[in-house]
Amino acid sequence: MKTIQRFLFQNPLDLFLLSLPLTLAGEIFHWPALAVFSLTCIGIIPMAAYIGKATESLAHFTGPRIGGLLNATLGNAAELIITIVAIRAGLLELVKASITGSILGNLLLVMGLSFVVGGTRHGRQIFDKRNASRNAILLVLAVLAMLIPSLFSHSIGPETSPKVEALSLGVAAIMIILYIFGLLDAAKSGDTPVTQEPAPASILPKWSMKTAIITLVLATTGIVWLSEVLVGVIEPVVSGLGVSEFFLGIILIPIIGNAAEHLVAVQFAGQNKIALSVEIAVSSSLQIALLVAPILVFLSLALGHPLTLIFNTFELLALIAGVIIAALVSADGESSWLEGAALIGIYLILGLAFFLLPV
Amino acid sequence: MKTIQRFLFQNPLDLFLLSLPLTLAGEIFHWPALAVFSLTCIGIIPMAAYIGKATESLAHFTGPRIGGLLNATLGNAAELIITIVAIRAGLLELVKASITGSILGNLLLVMGLSFVVGGTRHGRQIFDKRNASRNAILLVLAVLAMLIPSLFSHSIGPETSPKVEALSLGVAAIMIILYIFGLLDAAKSGDTPVTQEPAPASILPKWSMKTAIITLVLATTGIVWLSEVLVGVIEPVVSGLGVSEFFLGIILIPIIGNAAEHLVAVQFAGQNKIALSVEIAVSSSLQIALLVAPILVFLSLALGHPLTLIFNTFELLALIAGVIIAALVSADGESSWLEGAALIGIYLILGLAFFLLPV
Amino acid sequence: MKTIQRFLFQNPLDLFLLSLPLTLAGEIFHWPALAVFSLTCIGIIPMAAYIGKATESLAHFTGPRIGGLLNATLGNAAELIITIVAIRAGLLELVKASITGSILGNLLLVMGLSFVVGGTRHGRQIFDKRNASRNAILLVLAVLAMLIPSLFSHSIGPETSPKVEALSLGVAAIMIILYIFGLLDAAKSGDTPVTQEPAPASILPKWSMKTAIITLVLATTGIVWLSEVLVGVIEPVVSGLGVSEFFLGIILIPIIGNAAEHLVAVQFAGQNKIALSVEIAVSSSLQIALLVAPILVFLSLALGHPLTLIFNTFELLALIAGVIIAALVSADGESSWLEGAALIGIYLILGLAFFLLPV
Secondary structure (H helix, E strand, O other), X not given: OHHHHHHHHHOHHHHHHHHHHHHHHHHHOOOOHHHHHHHHHHHHHHHHHHHHHHHHHXXXXXXXXXXXXXXXXXXXXXXXXXXXXXXXXXXXHHHHHHHHHHHHHHHHHHHHHHHHHHHHHHOXXXXXXXXXXXXXXXXXHHHHHXXXXXXXXXXXXXXXXXXXXXXXXXXXXXXXXHHHHHHHHHHHHOOOOOOOOOOOHHHOOOOOHHHHHHHHHHHHHHHHXXXXXXXXXXXXXXXXXXXXXXXXXXXXXXXXHHHHHHHHHHHHHHOOOHHHHHHHHHHHHHHHHHHHHHHHHHHHHHOOOOOOOOOOHHHHHHHHHHHHHHHHHHHXXXXXXXXXXXXHHHHHHHHHHHHHOOO | OHHHXXXXXXXXXXXXXXXXXXXXXXXXXXXXXXHHHHXXXXXXXXXXXXXXXXXXXXXXXXXXXXXXHHHHHHHOHXXXXXHHHHHHOOOHHHHHHXXXXXXXXXXXXXXXXXXXXXXHHHOOEEOOHHHHHHHHHHHHHHHHHXXXXXXXXXXXXXXXXXXXXXXXXXXXXXXXXXXXXXXXXXXXXXXXXXXXXXXXXXXXXXXXXXXXXXXXXXHHHHHHHHHHHHHHHHHHHHHHHXXXXXXXXXXXXXXXXXXXXXXXXXXHHHOOOHHHHHHHHHHHHHHHHHHHHHHHHHHHHHOOOOOOOOOOHHHHHHHHHHHHHHHHHHHOOEEOHHHHHHHXXXXXXXXXXXXXXXX | OHHHHHHHHHOHHHHHHHHHHHHHHHHHOOOOHHHHHHHHHHHHHHHHHHHHHHHHHHHHHHOHHHHHHHHHHHHOHHHHHHHHHHHHOOOHHHHHXXXXXXXHHHHHHHHHHHHHHHHHHHXXXXXXXXXXXXXXXXXXXXXXXXXXXXXXXXXXXXXXXXXXXXXXXXXXXXXXXHHHHHHHHHHHHOOOOOOOOOOOHHHOOOOOHHHHHHHHHHHHHHHHHHHHHHHHHHHHHHXXXXXXXXXXXXHXXXXXXXXXXXXXXXXXXXXXXXXXXXXXXXXXXXXXXXXHHHHHHHHHHHOOOOOOOOOOHHHHHXXXXXXXXXXXXXXXXXXXXXXXXXHHHHHHHHHHHHHHOOO
């Protein structure tokens, strides 16, 4: 009993694993959609955390170069899986909303919470300005590039026209090339935001390579299954709750998919390592713009539901605002809890606006 | 005679007090609207200056914490009174324009004039970058938060719909909470832009607490009366001059309401205290976004003329431009007269564009 | 033979002079429009380079003050001539597109290429932050001022209405005044971005004043003639290639008109003088906004084809994005090849979007 208690105290997220059998029961006995939806949401969080830990462990065996790449791709595995399942189900608006929402969540919510937690415990926190502003610049460039098709498409033609599709594919190709350049730069200088820095060994589980791979496979399978269930109940949930698919995509899905990673960022802030928190938030956003979004564009084409990089006005405005804020806040090289509170305030205001949008 | 001369030389604004009896005469003998309008405008300026001086004096008796709060709320008293009177008269567009105009005036005109005056006298001026960029970040966050309802409202519903009203109230509530957080932070660190720093004792009148309170009451009463007169003649002035209510609100009202404060900022620049000038411009804008605007939202609801935070496109664009400029200019940590001239140039161009907008 | 070889090796652009007789032949024998178009494009490049060198040489005789002014005006001579010829032919959209395209080309393409060339040869490059951010601030202010009429005009009236024309002229006047202020500031402090710094003597040809003036006259005449030919074949080229006049104006014309200057900027980057590259890109953009654009507004009025400063949405968005990026990148005070690649990536994405816009 005590062992279980201690285990849960150290790994509070594992409590959420209980939702897995419940989800299965819900599926079998046809529980209400909202119940099943909540259970899957809860279940995805520890799965994503396991993928994260397994990846970090693996990264220690592969060396920094491949490890960085592993971290970058598998660090977004949970979200990639959910969005790919959603694309297969044709929920393209949900997918685009969740791309936007991930970036916003990282830049406003995670950075905000980190600043508040760090600031209340340690007062004003200083971090390396040069590094932070270098990453912020790349982020602004990446997000601006990602937004150009949206700004031009309505004059080029309807979203399904071949020209708009061509623009979207062209942008996706350029982004992947930039991402590869980023990897090359990382290989040389070992100091780049496109791959994520390995976590300090102290917070890593002491797993063997075998354990890591098995955990990875199991957790991935689990997320695939949970995603299928989640996507299957989205329609009844949307019509039942009176909440828009857009709101689910832009607020809820990103929080679930990134919860584990977000927790890590906030923990670092509490340990007075605010630079790591800022880096996680910015790198994670950068990976979504330069890696996840283009992968989804190409994969969706193969899946027969072509996803274009055409975001709606709200996504555009929120992204531009989020990116400008993140650039300003991190170029500054210091953080305070008041700044953090303002970031969370903006996230709440955006959330309220998204919530009030008609279905 | 000499005493009066010296008094006027030291307090040139007091000459404007002559407009008070003239306004009264204008009211009684039904002078033309434009004459009465001009007289009230002139009369408000010294009244606002008296409120400012009385507040500063009081702040010295109350200690820094309550003093900072007093400065912040009463520093905007003139504008608050004019806008409340205008809300009661149902001139909601004028009020929203004057909120925008106050922020623009502070960031472009006051900062511009300060840079020109400071730069021509003292050459390139340097100020503390960290402090300035910290305040600029909070300003950008506050103004972006204030603008979100405007960006979303047209998709949510008409301006008078309950959902848009809800969004506006939600944003106002979050802003006031952020303002209170700012006060808490000020109480701890004594270094925050949401309250205004007390003026150096050298420029303060040596008033007793009693004199200060009496001056405050008299000047406030005077502004209430002048505002009533001003708002009463706005309609004939608008139709007589062929100038839009929007132009009056965005250019004229803010200049009048803030003239006294602006003068102080420019004087500091002349005394080579450019950091104080920048702080006044940025803090003042921040107080309008985080304190004055939400107060007006809640008060207007009580007055039966609900004011929503839905600004028109021109206000949006001008505010976004103004805030980006202010962030850039102050994050830089130095000022030149050329930069100041460019800020004034942008203010003039915006003024010309506002002037040319159809009535 | 060897002399010619060595000459061409040192002056590779001169090879392009061969296109002059070919253009003439094309004109006489009515070669296809596309061939003539390509030949004139190639011919303009070395002519612009000769104007640049002649101006630099002259500047050494006139002293720094007048020299700076000479550099600024004649440095944009090629582009000014092409656009004036285009205005006379009534191709106003082409002219406005080329104003936008010059600024974009400088900020994205030239800065991007410089960063890539400098970064691959010398690793991360550091440059003086204060100077760079000072120039960037003036650039943001100038471009924002230039964009205000576009943002307001559609509410003021149609583009040809007297009020819109008045706004455009007012803005042009304020810009020229700011430019003159910039010159005055340069005369005092000798350190301003509105005039271009003289090139290091090492890269200057050792020309006498007479040679410089003759070269200037010949090259200018050449460009006038080539511009006439170029503008004459634009219509058949547009309809033949299926490419829009807008694309020619925003991508092609600026690259041709500024090729020589761009080459210099990239060469500086290769010589580890990245600060000079950044300054050329930013100064050049600043001169277009504060000097070239207003001159064209006033000249076009005299030529009977009034050009207003009303840019279309794509130009607006591209300019705003370009200017924000340039401000961020140069305020940072350091450059890397990855940053350069991202700048070029954005330029390519914009180019692709412009290319896909319907004719």
